[in-house]
Amino acid sequence: MAASNVQLDVFSAGWSAADDWALYRRAGLPELCRESSHGAHILGCLFGAHANSTLLWQGQHDHAPQRGQSALQNQFPDLVFVQLPSMYIQGVPRSALGTYRLAALEYILECAGPQTTDIVVPISSETYDGSHDGQSFYDTAAAALIDYARLTLGKTMHVLVSAGNTLRTNTHERVNLAAAPGGTHTFRVRVLPGNERQTFVEVWAPHTLDDMQFALLSPKATGAPAFVSGDGAWSGSDGLGRPVAGILSLQQATTFGGHQRLVLFVLPPTLAAQGAGGEVGDWRILVRRPGAPGDVFAYISRSTPALGGATRSYQSTFPRRFSRDWDFESGAPAGKGRPYDAHSINGLATGSGITVVGSYQARERLRSQYSAGGPARPPSAHLRFLIDVAAPADASANALGIVGWGNRSAGFTRRAGTSVAAPLAARTVVRLRALPPLTPGPTPREDPQIDIQHIVQ
Numbered sequence: 001m002a003a004s005n006v007q008l009d010v011f012s013a014g015w016s017a018a019d020d021w022a023l024y025r026r027a028g029l030p031e032l033c034r035e036s037s038h039g040a041h042i043l044g045c046l047f048g049a050h051a052n053s054t055l056l057w058q059g060q061h062d063h064a065p066q067r068g069q070s071a072l073q074n075q076f077p078d079l080v081f082v083q084l085p086s087m088y089i090q091g092v093p094r095s096a097l098g099t100y101r102l103a104a105l106e107y108i109l110e111c112a113g114p115q116t117t118d119i120v121v122p123i124s125s126e127t128y129d130g131s132h133d134g135q136s137f138y139d140t141a142a143a144a145l146i147d148y149a150r151l152t153l154g155k156t157m158h159v160l161v162s163a164g165n166t167l168r169t170n171t172h173e174r175v176n177l178a179a180a181p182g183g184t185h186t187f188r189v190r191v192l193p194g195n196e197r198q199t200f201v202e203v204w205a206p207h208t209l210d211d212m213q214f215a216l217l218s219p220k221a222t223g224a225p226a227f228v229s230g231d232g233a234w235s236g237s238d239g240l241g242r243p244v245a246g247i248l249s250l251q252q253a254t255t256f257g258g259h260q261r262l263v264l265f266v267l268p269p270t271l272a273a274q275g276a277g278g279e280v281g282d283w284r285i286l287v288r289r290p291g292a293p294g295d296v297f298a299y300i301s302r303s304t305p306a307l308g309g310a311t312r313s314y315q316s317t318f319p320r321r322f323s324r325d326w327d328f329e330s331g332a333p334a335g336k337g338r339p340y341d342a343h344s345i346n347g348l349a350t351g352s353g354i355t356v357v358g359s360y361q362a363r364e365r366l367r368s369q370y371s372a373g374g375p376a377r378p379p380s381a382h383l384r385f386l387i388d389v390a391a392p393a394d395a396s397a398n399a400l401g402i403v404g405w406g407n408r409s410a411g412f413t414r415r416a417g418t419s420v421a422a423p424l425a426a427r428t429v430v431r432l433r434a435l436p437p438l439t440p441g442p443t444p445r446e447d448p449q450i451d452i453q454h455i456v457q
Contacts, residue, residue: 038419042124046423076113097125098138101348105145105159112155119149122160122357122426124419126346139351146353160426162418163358163387164346170317171300176293183290187298191219191267192314193280199267199316200301201285206261206294213288214263219281227288267316282319346418359393359421391424393417 082104084097105121112119142159149155175185191199205212215225265285268278287296300316349356 038125042122042419042423045420046122046426076116077111080108080111082107098136098348102138102141102145105142105157109145109149109153109155109157112153117155118429119155119157120160120426120429121157122422123348124162124422126162126164126348134351136347136351138348143351143353158426158429159354160357160389160422160429161349161354162346162422163349163356164418170319171315173298173318175287175296175298177287177289177296178293182288184286184288185296187285187287188319189265189267189283189285189300189316190319191270191278191280191283191316193270195270195277195314195316198269199283201265201267201316202299202301203263203265203285203287204261204297204299205263205287211289212261215284215286215288216265217284217286219279219283221284225284225286227286355388355425357418357422357425358387358390359418360390389425391421391428393421393424 084100084104101123108119108121146157146159149157173187175187177183177185187201187203189199189201203214211229213227213229215227217225267283270277270280285298298318300318
């Protein structure tokens with residue numbers, strides 16, 4: 001990998017609308033495929049029985065709980081499930097999900113019987129679109145629906161939204177190639193020494209940019225990059241058969257029936273079990289398409305040690321300045337010194353009237369620093385890092401009846417991130433039949449970057 005360029009071979013895959021699992025299998029990386037779906041995992045966290053709990057669902061199950069026929073005949077069900085269209089979930093921006101979530105909230109409210117006083121709705125997905133200032137269409141409409149339920153129907157809607165997992169982690173970048181010099185942008189990925197895990201970087205681009213070209217340069221590479229295009233390209237593997245660096249792409253169904261192209265980059269471990277590890281430093285991913293409009297997103301998968309912490313794992317990042325500020329920049333142009341990136345918190349967690357749920361590490365009792373609300377969180381802008389509730393998520397032991405799930409980095413299973421914090425908090429809300437009082441309670445160790453008012457045990 002010390003050569004001037006990373007040599008890439010090109011092949012034609014020919015997919016027109018495939019899922020990303022097909023890409024991982026084609027790349028020889030089946031460990032990136034989740035053992036169960038995200039939705040099944042969230043339902044497992046919401047309904048799975050715990051050793052110290054008899055909440056809603058008991059026993060061990062490898063599937064989502066099902067209600068009996070007698071319950072199905074009830075005009076006002078106790079449980080309401082809403083399935084969002086898959087094509088709107090698969091796209092990275094997920095720009096249409098706000099509209100569908102509003103329809104889901106309205107439907108759930110309609111299902112509530114006259115004796116129902118509290119409605120608990122956990123939302124465990126996120127969008128990178130939106131103004132992130134609490135003033136988007138979804139923010140204002142959701143707040144109006146919550147107010148309507150309370151003031152007109154006499155019902156309290158507890159909408160618990162996951163805070164998102166990318167705040168201040170420097171694992172997300174966004175660029176518009178039309179504004180990039182020469183239509184070329186370089187994503188710099190900093191890989192740390194002593195990392196026993198590969199680094200996976202996903203680049204998503206509009207289907208209209210099918211003729212985009214990509215190049216990958218190692219930290220020590222010199223000379224002109226060798227750009228490749230087509231449906232896929234890949235390089236060799238190390239002595240253990242693992243891909244050491246490469247590009248693989250396919251078309252992915254996404255919002256409004258269109259397509260996006262997913263490009264996967266794999267960077268080698270810097271601490272190999274046998275032989276020399278990969279290069280340490282800033283790897284460069286070049287994307288080229290002169291004059292092309294449209295946003296290109298890049299994401300680095302989380303690299304979290306496996307349960308037990310036996311594997312050394314260090315998170316790769318996009319090195320940048322202003323990392324504490326630009327998470328809340330409303331699209332500041334690059335000319336002001338900050339890149340155009342206002343999408344590293346959950347766009348659904350920035351409004352008022354909702355409960356933003358963050359996470360903390362159950363074993364170490366340390367707050368997850370990526371958990372935060374948006375800049376418009378009340379009562380004032382200086383509390384923009386404030387979340388309402390925190391629930392145990394990272395490095396937590398598996399609970400009985402909860403469907404296990406592995407994330408894209410293949411390094412963490414069972415409960416991880418704020419996606420599971422929202423249903424875990426909802427369990428407590430249902431048990432208490434109301435939100436816990438937002439007064440200071442027992443908290444994990446202090447993190448000066450975040451202020452948390454209440455911790456769900």
